[in-house]
Amino acid sequence: MRTCRSVAVLAIAASLLTPATAEAAPSIGGWPHSVTLTESALEGVHGTAPDATIRNVLTVTANGAALRIRLGNPFGGSAMTVRSAWVGLQPKTDSPALRPGSNRQATFGLKRTVTVPPGGTVWSDPLPLIVRAGDHVAVSVYAPGAPVNDHVFPPPQANTPGSFLSGPGDAGRDESGTAYGAFSPGTLWWVDAVSAVSEARGTIVALGDSITDGYNAFGGGPRWTDVLAARIGKLPPGRRLSVANAGISGNTVSVQPNPYDPTNQCCGPPAPLRLDRDVLSLPGVRYVLLLEGTNDIGGGDHAPPAPAAQVIGAMRTIAAKVHAAGHKSVGATILPMCSGAGSAKEQVRLEVNNWIRTSGTFDSVLDFDAVLRDPADPTVIRAAWRSDCYHPNAEGDRVLGESIDLSTFGL
Known part of the structure; x- marks a missing residue:
């Protein structure tokens, strides 16, 4: 059951769902706070992305709303063009399926595509999603031909950061998960942080x-x-x-x-x-x-x-x-x-x-x-x-x- 304080946080967060420039990191003063809900630092670049979608899963550590995601190309020798990115909630860690109705297409300065230069990062605009500590946020990114900036040292646990790779094409909007293969624990492409307005x-x-x-x-x-x-x-x-x-x-x-x-x-x-x-x-x-x-x-x-x-x-x-x-x-x-x-x-x-x-x-x-x-x-x-x-x-x-x-x- 939500407390009055939590309801107030979410109400204020709703008022913050305005577009942001692609380069701007989320930051607000006072209460509620803009915080980082989770991170998985990128380590290097390994190859080029195939014509497939990567569904990255990160577990958040606090309640929040007005989610933003950060995508990075810190090690790429060429630009990374994101053709689409979707953010939803994953109810079961062993399945790429999303909670029905939770999947939202991310925008970057109101645009559905974004190009991240070598060495750069980009924050999405706020998304109308509400999460609680322990929720799994799935960030599906379609960027064929982009340098794969990744985190690839998998811990053995199934509920830590990891990803699912789809078959050919853009499968970001697929909530059923049928387009995706097996879970790869500890492996993420491009997504290194999720922020939110939080209590x-x-x-x-x-x-x-x-x-x-x-x-x-x-x-x-x-x-x-x-x-x-x-x-x-x-x-x-x-x-x-x-x-x-x-x-x-x-x-x-x-x-x-x-x-x-x-x-x-x-x-x-x-x-x-x-x-x-x-x-x-x-x-x-x-x-x-x-x-x-x-x-x-x-x-x-x-x-x-x-x-x-x-x-x-x-x-x-x-x-x-x-x-x-x-x-x-x-x-x-x-x-x-x-x-x-x-x-x-x-x-x-x-x-x-x-x-x-x-x-x-x-x-x-x-x-x-x-x-x-x-x-x-x-x-x-x-x-x-x-x-x-x-x-x-x-x-x-x-x-x-x-x-x-x-x-x-x-x-």
Whole structure:
């Protein structure tokens, strides 16, 4: 049953359903707020889109109305022409079918088509859709021949971001889902954010790597950011915040060659270089939660392990930019990595974590290392919560999400 406050939010939102220019990010002052309901940061460009429609599915983390979607071509070497885009609600995560009557065609400056230049992004005009936290928003995009800017590291859960690909042609208006094939968990093309007018008073953006992305969280549960969002969603409406997940598997916190891919298309630009697009450009940001450094310290075939000063310098740069933008910064300590006690990598991790805890650079600190490490061997994650040396399993993600003190976000 809707509260009077929720009805008021939706009434005000209805008055905001006016066209926007394609370049304008949604932003309104006062109450209600324009916030980011969900995000799935793009990581690189992989091929060219076929003559087919991609039905992207993202789960929102707060109630909202007057939805807008953001499409991106940040890595494309040529322009991306969107011939049509539709936005609807998906009632079942294992099916591309939409809730009857929910599908709406998106416009961009009142136009049904839009061309996004290389390196660009575009926000849609507001859509007459109302969502509640936990709803699945399906964004169907038909852009044959466009460079595929994507997010392609699939977590195993069926209810996290993912997509369905259609047969040939524009299938955006198809609510039945019969035009689409099987679900591809974790794979999205072009859609990286959904915003709305909301009773939530702002957005927490989690900037991270695969641990935030949910990669290898085997066991079928939600990511730790989803656990956090669910906990916040139980608070009274006026206290809630939305949560946007800007995790990219393989991402680094420092500016360096990517340890896993010399083409720099697997894992997104280093965090300082993607901070503006993936964090600061989003509407409603109030807190930025940084959990990175594992890939820098671990190194790989294409980059050596990073020294502590390099990781700390990058974190200091990010926190300074977050503060300059008027937001709060939250630092999370780096999880155990199976580096032996006394090893060079473990010494770097301990030095960085000590700096995170004691430097005062961040407004608040979440000691994820202390939460998940094995008391008998603090160089590893507890076996019951570990998927592999770097990643928690689904139970580990649940423990992380439950461990967060909500007062960190003024709640």
